[in-house]
Amino acid sequence: MSNENPNDLKYTKTHEWVRDNGDGTVTVGITDHAQELLGDVVYVELPEVESELNAEENCGVIESVKAASDMYAPLEGEVTEVNEELDSEPELINSAAFGEGWIFSMKLKSMDDLNELMDADAYESFCQE
Amino acid sequence: MSQQPQRTPLYEKHLEAGGKMVDFAGWEMPINYGSQVKEHKQVREDAGMFDVSHMVVLDFKGSEVKVFLQKLLANDVARLKDTGKALYSGMLNEQGGVIDDLIVYYLADDFYRVVVNAATRENDLKWINAQMASYDLTLTERDDLSMIAVQGPTARDKVLSILSEDDAKTASGLKIFFGTQLGDLFVARTGYTGEDGFEIILPNDQAADFWSQLIDAGVKPIGLGARDTLRLEAGMNLYGTDMDESISPLQAGMGWTIAWEPAERDFNGRTALEKEKAEGSESKLVGLVLEDKGVLRGHQKIITSHGEGEITSGSFSPTLGKSIALARIPFATQDNCFVEIRRNQLAVKIVKPPFVRNGKVLI
Incomplete structure (x- = not known):
């Protein structure tokens, strides 16, 4: 597998990516590796805006033709925005996992928590284990 | 099942086409070649092909083949009057449970060809062998043959384009649910997608070359994933x-495959089915449509005013753009019901399958 995971993102063991927006919020999606395992995404159950999430808390579901897969909050915080485009175009997760296929944004309780997540190289090794 | 998975003669072709290989009933088969939804649409709108060489071709020959199959199968091979005509049937146990579903072709008075599922192979053969002991017939397992299903609105034309002129003429004249031997190829106008097309049974050593010719003719390879969503939209059952074996055809939407007449034909399971028919079945298999967002999946609970049921097959339907399912629910249920998905109850509409036939939405 080629190293296609952007270097400016952080990664979780449950295959979410996290982008630091520089304003106390982060944007979250699932990695290209995850979307490839899932296959064609047909429905996304998004978290609710303003919901408070704990790290690793189940916060939504991604349904592909093949299977339903739980989605987890990468870190503790409050959901500030969800990608409503996914309601009509869930396939954005397949076509642009790191871009237009973003899933939600959250305000982290502590931005320092980001250090607990993997960087691109560590995630790459994790996927190959 | 701890043995090495088996490979069909088309294994290398799947790898060439980027097939994602998975274990299916002990066979290494392509689940998709990229996008299952694209492959699904390819079959509905144009032409796709499936390697179904793992399916089991059984040739029955001998003077008592017909009477044997009349005992073995719930449908009646006596209905097959024209050479090449095919019949869909359940093979039942004495309790009326379905051991397998299959297609039988009438090729001559002393020659019938039966195609059964790969996953049930050992069990089927054990049952058939025990049943045939007292009949004058031979059974040949045709492991020397491969099988390619070419399906879709343009599938027949594309197959005809690679046949010799004479063979193409014969094959183009095949009526629905008929098969014929053309040299080394057995070509049948059957399938498992709800689209027109051919299923072609051919010698193993010719399969890869034939596959390549079909690719050149514009037929795209399709994986088992799309095969499942296509058959579900077509309202066709998946064995298992x-x-x-614990479900009668009456509770599996297969009532139409039971030939009750003539009344004196004593097929396996008849007594149990007659009792069930007289007393009334407890449950029935229906189609479901979810208008809400979400995906119906096998084993989800169905809640009705007459009790609970269960989804047997469910998926997202690429043609309808919503989720559909087959479900077994209490027989008396008439109205709509609810499905339980992750603690939420969502309304589902009961419909009569098929959902899609020949590219058209029927519900």
Whole structure:
């Protein structure tokens, strides 16, 4: 597998990516590796805006033709925005996992928590284990 | 099942086409070649092909073949009057449970060809061998043959384009649910997608070359994933999920495959089925449509005013753009019901399958 995971993102063991927006919020999606395992995404159950999430808390579901897969909050915080485009175009997760296929944004309780997540190289090794 | 998975003669072709290989009933088969939804649409709108060489071709020959199959199968091979005509049937146990579903072709008075599922192979053969002991016939397992299903609105034309002129003429004249031997190829106008097309049974050593010719003719390879969503839209049962040995054809939407007449034909399971028919079945297999967002999946609970049921097969339907399912629910249920998905109850509409036929939405 080629190293296609952007270097400016952080990664979780449950295959979410996290982008630091520089304003106390982060944007979250699932990695290209995850979307490839899932296959064609047909429905996304998004978290609710303003919901408070704990790290690793189940916060939504991604349904592909093949299977339903739980989605987890990468870190503790409050959901500030969800990608409503996914309601009509869930396939954005397949076509642009790191871009237009973003899933939600959250305000982290502590931005320092980001250090607990993997960087691109560590995630790459994790996927190959 | 701890043995090495088996490979069909088309294994290398799947790898060449980027097939994602998975274990299916002990066979290494392509689940998709990229996008299952694209492959699904390819079959609905144009032409796709499936390697179904793992399916089991059984040739029955001998003077008592017909009477044997009349005992073995719930449908009646006596209905097959024209050479090449095919019949869909359940093979039942004495309790009326479905051991397998299959297609039988009438090729001559002393020659019938039966195609059964790969996953049930050992069990089927054990049952058949025990049943045939007292009949004058021979059974040949045709492991020397491969099988390619070419399906879709343009599938027949594309197959005809690679046949010799004479063979193409014969094959183009095949009526629905008929098969014929053309040299080394057995070509049948059957399938498992709800689209027109051919299923072609051919010698193993010719399969890869034939596959390549079909690719050149514009037929795209399709994986088992799309095969499942296509058959579900077509309202066709999948053995092992929609029915099994504990389910009678009456509770599996297969009532139409039971030939009750003539009354004196004593097929396996008849007594049990007659009792069930007289007393009334407890459950029935229906189609479901979810208008809400979400995906129906096998084993989800169905809640009705007459009790609970269960989804047997469910998926997202690429043609309808919403989720559909087959479900076994209490027989008396008439109205709509609810499905339980992750603690939420969502309304589902009961419909009569098929959902899609020949590219058209029927519900």
